Amino acid sequence: MIKETINKLNSELPSTVELVAVSKFHPFDAIEEAYRAGQRIFAESRPQELLAKVKRLEELRSERGEPEYMADVQWHFIGHLQTNKLKMVLPYVSLVQSVDSLRLLDAIQTWAAANERVVNVLLEPHVAAEQTKQGFMPEEIYSILEAASGRSPEGSAEMLPYDSICFRGIMGMATFTDEEAVIRSDFLALRSIFDQCRIRFPSMAPDFTELSIGMSDDYPLAIEYGSTMVRIGSMIFGSRI
């Protein structure tokens, strides 16, 4: 079932759209099955669970006597990340998709500089109607990119240089609703922010290429709005326990 769904998605998704398999709440066995079907990028939303899976893979490698087992697997982080959990996540992920506050961004910059790493991030704007959702206002995103591109006007609020962060794009979620018009308008808003970033900060555009929108229920719509990365969980792995 996992294999069939991955094959189907791979044949259906345009070649410009990366499939990210959201494995949260599913056991490592399910990840291995998806890996055998060719899937390489997996996303987790809780630090504890990501770390457990990373450790499980290390165990499997030593049990099997194959240090290279699943060596090309990549982990993305897609959940709300508290600054005190950074150390559990940043060493293991190739992309943090869910950077939703300046406080988190600053903490990532500080960690990355101290550890001589560059961390790939997506910035998460707030567009969905839900009150509880975290995320940046579009203007905050433009200020961050302005600081990162070294164009901060004098006298602006102090910002870090973000020289240990690689800004790769935008991640977003549409409002949780069945109303297609609402989902479309959220995706359009996310797409516009993404386009604005690339237009206003051309020096960052070569890296700033990802628009991560679309989940199991709405990915076909997201693709219409220019998604380059879909994050699909329940469609591949079944409903979460």
Ligand SMILES: *Cc1c(COP(=O)(O)O)cnc(C)c1O
């Ligand atoms: C859980 C989750 C997904 C996957 O959702 P499905 O509906 O299971 O495909 C995608 N993105 C984020 C941020 C998530 O937390």
